[in-house]
Amino acid sequence: MYGLFGQSGSIKWTHEVSQFFHPPAPMTQSDDRPPQREAMPCSTCCQMAGSCPECGLGQKACGRAGADTAQRMVRLRKGEFLYLLGDPVTAIYAIRVGTVKTHVTTEDGRTQVLAFHFPGDMVGLDSLVRPHYASYATALEDTKLCLFAVDALHQNAASLAPLGAQLLLALDGQLQRARAVQTMLALMTAEERLVTFLLWLADGFALRGFSSSAFVLRMSREEIGSFIGLTLETVSRQFSRLAEVGLITVRHRTITLLDKPALRAIASRPMIVAQAPQAPIGRRASLQDIG
Amino acid sequence: MYGLFGQSGSIKWTHEVSQFFHPPAPMTQSDDRPPQREAMPCSTCCQMAGSCPECGLGQKACGRAGADTAQRMVRLRKGEFLYLLGDPVTAIYAIRVGTVKTHVTTEDGRTQVLAFHFPGDMVGLDSLVRPHYASYATALEDTKLCLFAVDALHQNAASLAPLGAQLLLALDGQLQRARAVQTMLALMTAEERLVTFLLWLADGFALRGFSSSAFVLRMSREEIGSFIGLTLETVSRQFSRLAEVGLITVRHRTITLLDKPALRAIASRPMIVAQAPQAPIGRRASLQDIG
DNA sequence: CGAGGAGTTGACTTTGTTCAATCCCCGTGG
DNA sequence: CCACGGGGATTGAACAAAGTCAACTCCTCG
Numbered sequence: 001m002y003g004l005f006g007q008s009g010s011i012k013w014t015h016e017v018s019q020f021f022h023p024p025a026p027m028t029q030s031d032d033r034p035p036q037r038e039a040m041p042c043s044t045c046c047q048m049a050g051s052c053p054e055c056g057l058g059q060k061a062c063g064r065a066g067a068d069t070a071q072r073m074v075r076l077r078k079g080e081f082l083y084l085l086g087d088p089v090t091a092i093y094a095i096r097v098g099t100v101k102t103h104v105t106t107e108d109g110r111t112q113v114l115a116f117h118f119p120g121d122m123v124g125l126d127s128l129v130r131p132h133y134a135s136y137a138t139a140l141e142d143t144k145l146c147l148f149a150v151d152a153l154h155q156n157a158a159s160l161a162p163l164g165a166q167l168l169l170a171l172d173g174q175l176q177r178a179r180a181v182q183t184m185l186a187l188m189t190a191e192e193r194l195v196t197f198l199l200w201l202a203d204g205f206a207l208r209g210f211s212s213s214a215f216v217l218r219m220s221r222e223e224i225g226s227f228i229g230l231t232l233e234t235v236s237r238q239f240s241r242l243a244e245v246g247l248i249t250v251r252h253r254t255i256t257l258l259d260k261p262a263l264r265a266i267a268s269r270p271m272i273v274a275q276a277p278q279a280p281i282g283r284r285a286s287l288q289d290i291g
Numbered sequence: 292m293y294g295l296f297g298q299s300g301s302i303k304w305t306h307e308v309s310q311f312f313h314p315p316a317p318m319t320q321s322d323d324r325p326p327q328r329e330a331m332p333c334s335t336c337c338q339m340a341g342s343c344p345e346c347g348l349g350q351k352a353c354g355r356a357g358a359d360t361a362q363r364m365v366r367l368r369k370g371e372f373l374y375l376l377g378d379p380v381t382a383i384y385a386i387r388v389g390t391v392k393t394h395v396t397t398e399d400g401r402t403q404v405l406a407f408h409f410p411g412d413m414v415g416l417d418s419l420v421r422p423h424y425a426s427y428a429t430a431l432e433d434t435k436l437c438l439f440a441v442d443a444l445h446q447n448a449a450s451l452a453p454l455g456a457q458l459l460l461a462l463d464g465q466l467q468r469a470r471a472v473q474t475m476l477a478l479m480t481a482e483e484r485l486v487t488f489l490l491w492l493a494d495g496f497a498l499r500g501f502s503s504s505a506f507v508l509r510m511s512r513e514e515i516g517s518f519i520g521l522t523l524e525t526v527s528r529q530f531s532r533l534a535e536v537g538l539i540t541v542r543h544r545t546i547t548l549l550d551k552p553a554l555r556a557i558a559s560r561p562m563i564v565a566q567a568p569q570a571p572i573g574r575r576a577s578l579q580d581i582g
Numbered sequence: 583c584g585a586g587g588a589g590t591t592g593a594c595t596t597t598g599t600t601c602a603a604t605c606c607c608c609g610t611g612g
Numbered sequence: 613c614c615a616c617g618g619g620g621a622t623t624g625a626a627c628a629a630a631g632t633c634a635a636c637t638c639c640t641c642g
Contacts, residue, residue: 104474108560112474126470129463134470171462172420178469179417179425183395183403185476186520190630221589229477231631236590252589252639269399481598512621525598527622543607543621 072147076100076139082123087133091147093123098143099218102135103226113227115177116140116219118204125170140218185229193228194238196267198248202257213260217253363438367391367430373414378424382438384414389434390509393426394517404518406468407431407510409495416461431509476520484519485529487558489539493548504551508544 074093076082082093082100100117114135117123127133128150184196206212217224221232221239228235242248247263249256257263365384367373373384373391391408405426408414418424419441475487497503508515512523512530519526533539538554540547548554 106474106478106560110478112477114470114473126463126466129459134467168420168459168462171459171466172417175417175462175466175469176425178466178473179405182405182469182472182476183397185473186403186517187397187401220587226477232589233591233632234630236588237630240590269397522599523621524600524623527620528598531622 074145074147076143076145078139078141080139082137082139082145083133085133085136089124089127089130089133089150091150092125092128093145093147095119095121095123096144096146098145099140100137100143100145101140101219101223102137104135111226113219113223116223116227119208122170126174128171140223190230190234190238191241192266192269193230194224194235195242195263197224197228198255198257199260199263199267202260212257214254214256217255365436365438367434367436369430369432371430373428373430373436374424376424376427380415380418380421380424380441382441383416383419384436384438386410386412386414387435387437389436390431391428391434391436392431392510392514393428395426402517404510404514407518410499413461417465419462431514481521481525481529482532483557483560484521485515485526486533486554488515488519489546489548490551490554490558493551503548505545505547508546 073096074082076098085104095117097119100121100123101113102115102117102123103111103113105111117137123137123145124133127135184193188196201215201217202212205215219227221235224230225232225235230238239248239250243250247257247259249258364387365373367389376395386408388410391412391414392404393406393408393414394402394404396402408428414428414436415424418426475484479487492506492508493503496506510518512526515521516523516526521529530539530541534541538548538550540549
């Protein structure tokens with residue numbers, strides 16, 4: 001994901017953008033919230049295909065002695081919450097099947113989607129060190145997740161040791177993705193944003209062994225728009241336009257990428273450039289090359 | 292910073308946005324790059340006022356046995372690079388005095404400022420686990436930094452243990468800030484963005500014991516614009532407008548915040564809302580409350 | 583088979599960008 | 613000490629991009 005190890009130093013935005021922040025959630029299924037998850041012993045949790053980048057943690061935890069971290073399986077139906085903003089953090093999750101979005105709400109009622117999470121992604125990682133979740137996590141479709149109790153983790157730094165490396169890698173991944181989104185929002189046009197989003201999705205699917213040319217969107221136009229900073233109408237229009245030009249095919253939520261090279265050309269226009277850019281060398285570089 | 296521990300569960304965007312990502316940098320002052328930094332033994336490094344949130348690492352490292360991590364002091368003159376994108380990661384830095392920006396360049400030549408870093412902030416934290424820096428770090432003014440060699444850190448996970456907690460906290464902070472920026476870019480207007488930016492700066496100064504009502508900007512309009520996703524002209528116009536309305540005073544880069552409550556009102560319009568929003572409770576929440 | 587949410591599309595408005603002219607510090611050198 | 617030069621900042625006018633409002637279509641689910 002996002003060249004986690006910068007193999008080349010050439011930064012590419014390949015890869016799904018998916019998950020971003022947020023801590024695992026508690027289940028004070030107290031108040032008026034319906035019991036949204038049924039927990040069950042998790043045995044097949046770590047079987048996640050090799051395509052489980054963020055799940056290294058899972059593999060590690062699973063591998064090191066049965067169920068010492070009391071992992072369980074959690075099921076969510078479409079629209080149900082995994083956790084709410086403000087809930088005490090009790091666990092981190094890894095998605096087995098399904099899709100989850102993490103989001104926040106603004107004072108004036110708008111919703112901001114912070115990330116989409118797909119199978120293999122961790123949900124709640126960003127709240128690992130916090131006592132309360134900093135966002136909502138909602139299932140976009142029926143979803144199964146593995147639960148990793150977090151108490152054992154952040155009680156004392158010592159217990160973090162064995163997981164340290166994995167966690168750092170995972171957090172780093174989220175940070176890189178967040179930065180990618182930041183750049184996208186700051187300097188891309190509507191068309192560029194949507195294309196970038198589609199390519200992120202495609203890369204994510206490819207990574208998980210699915211077709212990267214034809215897939216079904218799990219989220220609405222509104223949710224896409226929220227994520228990439230556009231209105232749902234603009235998203236719809238851009239879809240139509242890309243279809244008109246013959247770059248993609250759109251039928252409801254079924255998307256086909258017809259000309260990936262062309263799409264990449266569009267998306268990589270305002271993209272982070274590799275190693276030695278025509279960028280400033282030596283002192284006094286500043287931004288005089290912004291233009 | 293950004294309710295790192297969610298004391299209340301009520302999320303507020305107080306705090307500077309400052310540092311974000313990027314790993315510490317090497318100093319292969321090989322090629323055509325002038326020797327931009329002179330290193331010297333660092334003894335006063337950890338004296339950083341208590342207002343050194345990200346520097347916990349520094350305090351820890353310093354406290355635990357003289358100079359076992361070979362810390363040094365680095366000096367940068369205005370416009371010089373601390374490290375370049377693609378440089379091998381060899382160290383992480385903490386700013387003692389001065390200001391640094393981290394940025395990337397796009398294919399079509401535009402520059403995207405990813406973060407501003409002020410005294411007490413860590414620079415390069417996000418590249419901790421990477422072999423190559425994922426951005427450029429440039430001094431906006433004459434700057435002094437403490438260097439923390441990174442080899443000792445990420446050689447093996449074990450060595451991370453003692454720093455684990457601090458690092459996780461720091462990384463978490465960066466992640467939360469990145470998310471804040473994401474939300475700002477996705478749903479704020481030009482005015483809201485600039486006001487938010489000013490308040491972040493003000494909070495940052497307050498945190499460091501400086502005036503949060505009157506301060507001098509260390510960055511140009513162009514750099515501000517890059518960071519908050521606007522053109523320099525729009526930034527300038529918004530400054531003028533805020534001054535017209537009497538909310539602030541602008542003289543070159545000297546800013547005075549005259550009516551902070553009013554400013555906060557503007558900035559917190561599209562802001563993350565606290566605990567129990569009018570947001571969806573129970574299942575089937577989705578985004579029906581967006582528009 | 584009917585209802586309703588999701589998606590598409592069009593006309594119009596708003597916001598921010600682009601291009602360009604001008605201003606104003608600030609530092610330099612006469 | 614003051615004139616000059618130059619980059620940063622301001623401002624204006626025309627333009628383009630995306631948002632808003634609204635009508636209408638099409639699935640999908642019950």
